[in-house]
Amino acid sequence: MTDKGILITFSGPSGSGKDTVLNELIKKRDDTKISISMTTREVREGEKDGVHYYFVDRDFFEKKISSDGMLEYAEYAGNLYGTPKEPVDEALKAGKVVILEIEVQGAEKIKQKYPDVVSVFLMPPSLRVLEERLRGRKTEDEETINHRLVIAREEIRKSSDYDYIVVNDTVENSVEKFSMIIDAERLKASRNKKIISEVINNV
């Protein structure tokens, strides 16, 4: 990983509003880029290869794993999901802020591999608000909603291991806070070794 860009993991419970915040953020900042996951699952209606996922077969995915080409991966319901390394590394080299929308365990795995990563957790203002948002979707039954709330509670408990917590009261506030985190991270001494040597050498 290069000094130049910043790798960010972005997590939060289902219904916390991650997609909305991310989409507004990348509209606002052209130095940001969302990392696209790779999966072996079937393409669903409306999904496009290279936009929602890179859709590949199991053989291709497993070769990526064995050639150390994945940042992280996991298997759910018989399908592989993961983050391919190459596009992330390229974007970082170009100075971009690469954002990985990823669940808590995946974020932990990446933190172990890349201690330089910045982890951001999107927190619902309360569990009540989260429940309202999940019910508002009207796509899930009672059991699924209750299951999601149990998982949400667990994820929120683990948010103390993240670097930053953004409470998603409004999308606008969350985007502004996320943007501020990026600007502040760009000022970290650990990301500015070049400036230090330039000033010392009176360039």
Place this chain on the structure above:
Amino acid sequence: MTDKGILITFSGPSGSGKDTVLNELIKKRDDTKISISMTTREVREGEKDGVHYYFVDRDFFEKKISSDGMLEYAEYAGNLYGTPKEPVDEALKAGKVVILEIEVQGAEKIKQKYPDVVSVFLMPPSLRVLEERLRGRKTEDEETINHRLVIAREEIRKSSDYDYIVVNDTVENSVEKFSMIIDAERLKASRNKKIISEVINNV
């Protein structure tokens, strides 16, 4: 030290513009407070007790040291200088951002005692600019200026140990960056344990 406020050490070479940046910052943000140092040296013309320093006698200062009442202290040219703990702790409890303008060694001492401290280094855009600023003061002779530049180079080398580096191109930019660092630090998970437990407990 409390969770609520943030303790910041602020360093930079002589002539980097620390005072100007700090004065503008505290005008802009009423959640910030500059920590006032304590010293045993004589009051100089124009200086006020409790504004520029707390002026005390050596006996008082030494009692503060032995009762663990100083955050850090050092002796220069026969005089003691240091940061009294009590006003810092009170301001932190009240949720304030307390800023200590302090040299590199003092900042290191505080970092060892309070790992939660945020350290900010004000970097001149170049050594040439720093030299011009020092000459512009017209208060120091050639030898003093050269001595200050040698020390500046050493301090800049140590800036890699700081959390953040703010390149002081203009006062306005530096104040904005400093302010952004404070806002981002307020979002750190380590400073938001209360929010986590509130959301989990559905307050």
